[in-house]
Amino acid sequence: MPEKKSSTNNLTMEEKMIKNLFKYLLVIASIVVVAGCKEQKMEVGKLAPDIAVKNAQGELVDLQDYQGKPVLLDFLSKTCGSCLASIPELNKIQAQNDKRLIVLSIAIDLGESELDDFIKSNKIHYPLLADQLGITQERYQIIGYPTLVYLNRQHILEKIEQGLTTNPNWISEVNRWVEKQYQ
Structure with a gap:
C-alpha cells in the first residue's frame, strides 16, 4: 500500500x-x-590569544605565521588621530628591526578591501590587517586606541600600552625590548 x-x-x-x-x-x-x-582571553604572562584577521588579499593571518619572532600588535581605528600619529614611529621600529620583529597593525574599522588604500595614503611599511568581526579586539580586550601589545618570541604576552606614548625614548625602549628577545 x-x-x-x-x-x-x-x-x-x-x-x-x-x-x-x-x-x-x-x-x-x-x-x-x-x-x-573555548573563548580565548589575554593575560600578561600567558600565551597570546589567536588573532582572527585578514590581509588585503582576503587571506587569514595567524600568529603562527610569525613563530620565533617577537610581535608588536598595534590596534588602531582609522578615525583615531593618535593612531595615525604613531604610524611614522612604527615604521621606524619596523625598519630598525627588519628581520627581528614583526609589527602588525590591526584595524578595527576597515574592511579588507579598504586596507591597500589606507596603507598607501598613510605610508605604512608593515602589515595592516582587518578585524572586521571584532573577534581579535574582543580577545585582546581592547577598549581604546591605539593599543600596543608586546608578544615575545614564544608569543607570550609581555606588555600592553594604551594611548599614544609621550615617552621621547619609546623607540629606543622598543629596540632594547627586541634585543632582549634574542639574548
Missing part, C-alpha cells in the same frame, strides 16, 4: 520524520560546536 501524502506540504510521514530528525541533529551539532569553542 503506498504511503499517504500529507495534504499540508505533500511530504510523507517518513519524510517528515527524517526532516525533523535532521533539524534536531543540526541543533545538537551546533550546541556541541559552540560548547567546544
